[in-house]
Amino acid sequence: MALINVAAREIHGKIVYYGPGLCGKTTNLQIIHAKIPQNGRSDLLSIATETERTLFFDFMPLELGQVHGFSIRFHLYTVPGQILYERTRVAVLNGTDGVVFVADAQRDRLADNLQSLRELAHNLKNQGKRLVDFPLVMQYNKMDLPTALPTPVLDRYLNTIKVPRFEASAVNGDGVFETLRAISKLVVNKL
Amino acid sequence: MITKCLTRLMDETGATYSMVIDRAGQVLSSEGEVHKGEMMHLGALLAGSYASSREMARLLREDNFRVLVQEGAREKIFTETVEDRWLLVVVFDHHAHLGLVKVLAKRTTQSLAEILRLVIERNEMYRLQLSGEFPRAAKDTIDLIFGNDDSSETPK
Numbered sequence: 001m002a003l004i005n006v007a008a009r010e011i012h013g014k015i016v017y018y019g020p021g022l023c024g025k026t027t028n029l030q031i032i033h034a035k036i037p038q039n040g041r042s043d044l045l046s047i048a049t050e051t052e053r054t055l056f057f058d059f060m061p062l063e064l065g066q067v068h069g070f071s072i073r074f075h076l077y078t079v080p081g082q083i084l085y086e087r088t089r090v091a092v093l094n095g096t097d098g099v100v101f102v103a104d105a106q107r108d109r110l111a112d113n114l115q116s117l118r119e120l121a122h123n124l125k126n127q128g129k130r131l132v133d134f135p136l137v138m139q140y141n142k143m144d145l146p147t148a149l150p151t152p153v154l155d156r157y158l159n160t161i162k163v164p165r166f167e168a169s170a171v172n173g174d175g176v177f178e179t180l181r182a183i184s185k186l187v188v189n190k191l
Numbered sequence: 192m193i194t195k196c197l198t199r200l201m202d203e204t205g206a207t208y209s210m211v212i213d214r215a216g217q218v219l220s221s222e223g224e225v226h227k228g229e230m231m232h233l234g235a236l237l238a239g240s241y242a243s244s245r246e247m248a249r250l251l252r253e254d255n256f257r258v259l260v261q262e263g264a265r266e267k268i269f270t271e272t273v274e275d276r277w278l279l280v281v282v283f284d285h286h287a288h289l290g291l292v293k294v295l296a297k298r299t300t301q302s303l304a305e306i307l308r309l310v311i312e313r314n315e316m317y318r319l320q321l322s323g324e325f326p327r328a329a330k331d332t333i334d335l336i337f338g339n340d341d342s343s344e345t346p347k
Contacts, residue, residue, distance in 0.1 A: 003217045004314045004321070012217040042228040045235070056243070059235045061228075064336060067329045068321075075216060075235060087250070091242035095215025181337035188329040191321055 002097045002191055004070075013074045013187045016093055018120050019102035020112035021053070021081030024141040024170040028102065029058050029076055031176045036062065054080040057092045064184070074184060086119065093123050098135035098187040100179055102170075103158055105140045105148035113158055131161060135186035138165035139179045144172065192306045197222040200281065200299045204292045208282040211273070211303065212238055219277065219307075237270055237280055260289070269293065273300045277307055 002013040017025040026046065033044040041063065047056035057077050064072040077096075079089040093099075101120060103113040121131045140154050151167060159165050164182045168175025197209045201222055208223030210230065216238030221230055237259075244256045259270040269281045269292050279300050281292050 003213060003215070003219075004318050005217075005219060006314050006317050007220075007310070012215075014215045014217070042231060045232050056239060057235075059232065061231045064329075065332055067332050068325055070325075072329060072332070075231070077235075087246040088243065091239060091246050094238075094242045095213065097215075177337045181333055184333045184337075185330050188326050188333065191318060191326055191329075 002187060004191070009070050011070050011072045011191070013072075013097045013184075014095055015074055015076050015098045015100065015183055015187060016096045017076070017078040017100045017102055018089070018093070018116065019081060019141075020104060020109065020116040021083070023081060023102045023104040023109070023113075023116075024168075025078040025081065025102050026054055026058050027141075027170040028100070028139075028176050028179070029060050029078055031170060031173050032062070032076065032180060033060055035173065035177070039063070053082065054078055055085075056080065056088060072188075074187070076180075081116070089119070090123050090126070093120075093127070097190065098137075098183045099124075100137050100139055100183050101158075102139045102141050103154065105142045105154060105167075106145060107147055107149050110149065110157060117158060135183060135190055136161075136163045137179055137183040137186065138163055139168045139170075139175060140165060141168045141170050141175075143167045144169035144174070193220040193303065193310070194222060196299050196302050196306065200295055204281065204283060204295050205287040206281045206283040206292065210234065210280045211307070212278050212280060214238055214242065214276060214278065219310075223282070225282075233280075237268070237278060241270060241272070241278055258293075262289075267292075269296060271296050271300055273307060274304045277303070279303060 002011055004011050017028055019025055029044060042061045045059040049055045060076045062074045062076055077092055079092045124131055124134060138159055142148055166175045166179045170176050193211055201209055208225050210221035211219045212234045216235040218230055218234045240259060244259060248256045257272050261268040265284055267283050271279050273279055279296055281296055283292055
């Protein structure tokens with residue numbers, strides 16, 4: 001649950017971008033960082049390997065401004081997607097208030113998406129949270145590629161619990177802010 | 192009261208900076224001079240390090256590693272858990288001694304535990320007052336920032 005700091009008049013929320021390796025989680029944060037006005041964000045912190053794959057997490061604080069005298073700030077994180085880093089994902093997911101599941105829409109990544117989604121449900125359960133009533137938004141990324149599966153097929157396999165979902169091409173900036181807006185609202189709703 | 196605890200700890204140890212963060216990396220309180228952006232990044236990284244060391248402990252069938260120490264040529268960071276929910280972070284240089292920081296940080300975590308429980312209780316009471324009008328206003332602000340043409344779809 002988002003942290004309310006009455007003394008500092010601040011509300012903090014943590015949003016984690018989760019999904020299989022190379023699905024576009026870091027790209028989402030890079031686009032947000034590039035397009036958000038400078039007064040709303042700090043530096044994008046990336047802990048990556050030499051080959052630019054996420055090793056620990058990417059992190060970006062995002063100031064939404066004042067509401068009723070409280071400043072609202074979200075901390076956006078990504079997890080490392082590679083299978084090897086399962087325990088690191090558990091660490092990053094700790095205390096999250098909302099999750100964006102970024103799925104790679106390409107046909108040959110469907111099994112990876114399913115595995116990652118199952119792992120997410122398992123990790124949230126271990127934190128005492130249930131996927132069905134937790135703030136979750138799904139993003140079908142890389143929809144611009146010819147190898148992308150149609151949305152109804154992705155819905156059937158990935159979105160059985162019928163959460164809000166967005167088609168995206170994160171690298172072109174499409175669907176990135178729609179996804180962020182939706183998860184932000186779900187997190188605020190849970191205050 | 193948290194500020195008082197942190198100030199006393201810094202005065203007695205000669206530390207340059209201290210803060211209390213929660214396990215998600217959010218900074219609850221801080222004392223000393225650090226740029227706000229750096230403070231947020233430090234909070235996120237320390238919470239990440241702590242969560243990561245917790246997973247290591249689990250692999251070694253250890254309950255937890257309660258303390259983390261990072262030592263550089265100039266700066267050192269000492270982190271200790273407060274009731275497994277929060278982290279006390281002390282940043283210090285060669286003017287302070289690690290042994291003293293360890294002993295006094297331990298005492299501070301005991302005082303902080305009680306204070307933080309009260310603060311969280313008060314904040315939770317405030318959360319109830321915020322329900323209703325506040326989420327609506329916050330959502331309007333979000334629409335204002337990100338635009339409000341809703342292209343979202345929830346599959347039928």
